[in-house]
Amino acid sequence: MxxxxxxxxxxxxxxxxxxxxxxxxxxxxxxxxxxxxxxxxxxxxxxxxxxxxxxxxxxxxxxxxxxxxxxxxVPQNAELTTQQAADVLNVSRPFLIGLLDERKLPFRMVGTHRRVRFEDVLNYKEAIDTERRKVLGQLAAEAQELGMGY
Structure with a gap:
């Protein structure tokens, strides 16, 4: 538990x-x-x-x-419900279900319910945050090249 x-x-x-x-x-x-x-x-x-x-x-x-x-x-080895995982990622539950169905985030079934490891949710969050920072950096560099910086 x-x-x-x-x-x-x-x-x-x-x-x-x-x-x-x-x-x-x-x-x-x-x-x-x-x-x-x-x-x-x-x-x-x-x-x-x-x-x-x-x-x-x-x-x-x-x-x-x-x-x-x-x-x-949350304990390190905790498993979250899909709603809890969605809340951690600040996304809707249907969006999270899509991630699970696309196998972008691992999960296991407990009866008819999906459970997601908290550690996997944090790893996914870190990966998307890293990607966002990378894209923002690229956009900032392009803006500077175009003379759009301040």
């Missing part, structure tokens, strides 16, 4: 809190060590130790939240 934690974009108060927390945590996180946090609510207080990798992940979450972005955490 795979798990994903998805949040909505943070509120203005959460953005400010994430920014302040990230600034306070950053000097410790840069050391790359496990950290112990003191957690307190109205009734209890206790120390919780986080491994260095979790501290690094927490910093990434705080940085994204401080920038006003929603955060999703």
């Amino acid at each position: 795979t798990a994903a934690l998805t949040t909505n974009p943070p509120s203005k108060d959460d953005v400010e809190l994430a920014r302040a927390s990230g600034q306070r945590l950053a000097p410790y996180a840069r050391k790359g060590l496990a950290l112990t946090f003191r957690v307190r609510d109205a009734e209890n207080e206790e120390a919780i130790e986080l491994p260095a990798g979790a501290v690094k992940l927490l910093m990434a979450v705080l940085e994204d939240m401080a920038s006003g972005r929603a955060v999703t955490i």
